[in-house]
Amino acid sequence: MAAVPFDQLDGYIWFNGEFVPWKEAKIHVLTHGLHYASGVFEGERAYGGRVFKLTEHNQRLHRSAEILGFKIPYTVEELDAATIELLKRQGFADAYVRPIAWRGSEMMGVSAQNSRINVAIAIWQWGSYFNPAEKLKGIRLDIADYRRPDPKTAPSASKAAGLYMICTISKHAAEAKGYADAMMLDYRGQVAEATGANIFFVKDGVIHTPLPDCFLNGITRQTVIELAKRRGYEIVERAIWPDELSTFSECFLTGSAAEVTPVSEIGPYTFTPAAISETLMNDYMREVYPAEAAAAE
Numbered sequence: 001m002a003a004v005p006f007d008q009l010d011g012y013i014w015f016n017g018e019f020v021p022w023k024e025a026k027i028h029v030l031t032h033g034l035h036y037a038s039g040v041f042e043g044e045r046a047y048g049g050r051v052f053k054l055t056e057h058n059q060r061l062h063r064s065a066e067i068l069g070f071k072i073p074y075t076v077e078e079l080d081a082a083t084i085e086l087l088k089r090q091g092f093a094d095a096y097v098r099p100i101a102w103r104g105s106e107m108m109g110v111s112a113q114n115s116r117i118n119v120a121i122a123i124w125q126w127g128s129y130f131n132p133a134e135k136l137k138g139i140r141l142d143i144a145d146y147r148r149p150d151p152k153t154a155p156s157a158s159k160a161a162g163l164y165m166i167c168t169i170s171k172h173a174a175e176a177k178g179y180a181d182a183m184m185l186d187y188r189g190q191v192a193e194a195t196g197a198n199i200f201f202v203k204d205g206v207i208h209t210p211l212p213d214c215f216l217n218g219i220t221r222q223t224v225i226e227l228a229k230r231r232g233y234e235i236v237e238r239a240i241w242p243d244e245l246s247t248f249s250e251c252f253l254t255g256s257a258a259e260v261t262p263v264s265e266i267g268p269y270t271f272t273p274a275a276i277s278e279t280l281m282n283d284y285m286r287e288v289y290p291a292e293a294a295a296a297e
């Protein structure tokens with residue numbers, strides 16, 4: 001990652017309807033979103049100058065905000081158009097896109113009914129360094145201490161900033177032990193997902209993945225399920241218990257940032273990335289790249 005801090009990059013940030021110079025896109029310390037995590041965001045990737053599933057992401061941003069009790073003051077179409085224009089201004093073909101919406105500074109307390117809803121979009125360069133041989137080695141995951149909460153305890157269908165508190169703690173703990181990331185169980189003790197990606201397993205040629213009933217049903221997860229079905233693979237969405245991990249041969253993560261990332265270890269369990277992980281990894285890359293960009297390569 002670049003050594004330059006993220007607030008010191010160049011270009012523009014779309015901020016409440018205007019294109020603001022990057023370094024000037026600031027907010028006050030007394031911002032409700034900072035103190036009370038009243039914010040929702042998205043993570044998207046642009047490939048070859050086009051944001052993959054842009055509208056789906058902006059629709060989810062709207063849904064996430066509604067779940068937290070606020071309405072984003074820009075339509076999905078306006079957010080789509082702002083993102084497309086910003087990507088052009090930033091001049092990147094392969095990039096990461098981060099829209100965020102949060103309650104402002106008008107009220108400081110648990111209740112903030114009349115706070116302004118702010119919206120910003122930032123885009124920074126992030127190539128999809130796709131080296132299949134390297135990726136196929138797989139990453140190592142620890143098993144997190146924290147669990148994904150019961151949907152009655154937290155708004156788990158929202159991509160809400162507050163839900164990432166336990167993800168950062170868990171990922172830091174895993175990294176301190178030399179792992180790339182952590183797999184989280186849910187409040188029942190079932191396998192849930194990684195700290196920023198969904199999880200899939202393979203047993204006897206069949207793909208198994210947990211039901212997304214207390215974590216995000218990722219846009220990449222849904223795309224990969226579709227791609228797997230196109231290939232004729234059988235997919236079973238069901239409760240998966242940790243004692244089953246020893247019975248799976250392959251494991252991979254899916255997410256807008258992670259794309260399709262094979263996993264070689266989860267704590268004491270080992271997996272060998274093989275045909276299904278590789279096929280879906282390659283199918284996903286073909287799916288995300290616009291046909292024109294792929295043809296020009």
Ligand SMILES: Cc1ncc(COP(=O)(O)O)c(C=O)c1O
Binds near residue numbers: 195196197216218255
């Ligand atoms: C906790 C978590 N789960 C799953 C995902 C995958 O979601 P998507 O595929 O929509 O990026 C993400 C990434 O956004 C995430 O942060």
